[in-house]
Amino acid sequence: MAILTFNDFINEDLDDSPKRSPKVAAGIAAIWDNKILLIHPTGSSWQKGTCGIPKGGIEPGEDTMEAAIREFREEAGIDVSPEMLDSEPHKVIFYNKKMKETGHMIYYVCKINDLSELGLSSERLPKDKLQLEEVDWGKFVSAKEAYPIMNRAQLIILDRHLSLDK
Numbered sequence: 001m002a003i004l005t006f007n008d009f010i011n012e013d014l015d016d017s018p019k020r021s022p023k024v025a026a027g028i029a030a031i032w033d034n035k036i037l038l039i040h041p042t043g044s045s046w047q048k049g050t051c052g053i054p055k056g057g058i059e060p061g062e063d064t065m066e067a068a069i070r071e072f073r074e075e076a077g078i079d080v081s082p083e084m085l086d087s088e089p090h091k092v093i094f095y096n097k098k099m100k101e102t103g104h105m106i107y108y109v110c111k112i113n114d115l116s117e118l119g120l121s122s123e124r125l126p127k128d129k130l131q132l133e134e135v136d137w138g139k140f141v142s143a144k145e146a147y148p149i150m151n152r153a154q155l156i157i158l159d160r161h162l163s164l165d166k
Contacts, residue, residue: 023094023103026067027055028080029157030110035123035140036162038150039075042136052151054135055105064089064106076138077129078118084110090160094153105154109161115140 030037030053037053044050056071058064065082073079085108092105112118125138143162147155 024058025055025103025105026058026062026064026071027053027105027107028068028072028085028110029053029090029107029161030072030076030078030080030112030118030140031161032112032115032123032140034163035142036146036158037076037125037138037140038146039125039130039135040137040149042132042134046149049149049151051137051146051149052154053107053157054138055107065108068106068108075131075135076125077131078120078125080110080118084112084117086111090157092154092156107157 038051039054040046040051054072054075056067056075058067059070062070065085068085069080069082089106089108092107093101094103094105096102115121115123123140130136130138141149143158143164146158146162150158
């Protein structure tokens, strides 16, 4: 067994380390009146972009649509059916500071004409619907309101589905 020196550690190529499998999440972008439903993670700062669409991990045996629907129900307290979602999924790729892909999210768009389609009477989600261990706030917001509070990795969703003109 060779003895490693300090220089061996400094020059070690980190890319030779075992690769972690990329994280994969599934979510739903609910759109109403040119607004998007964002949620805020419980205990997270409001000083940085921590809000995002309801999303989460895919459990064994689930496809991405099933996972997205489950996470939407768990986090936002809203049941949606597959028929309410666009059949074509969209993808957001997550990168680290070194611009290496660390994972991705598959999301489906749920466009509604009236809040009642989601069982809502207000653009703000009632606290009793939220999974408070994970989510402490949820509301439909305009793109202008969303840009400063949304997770940077998810900003592409605003560009794809909302208009800044309205």
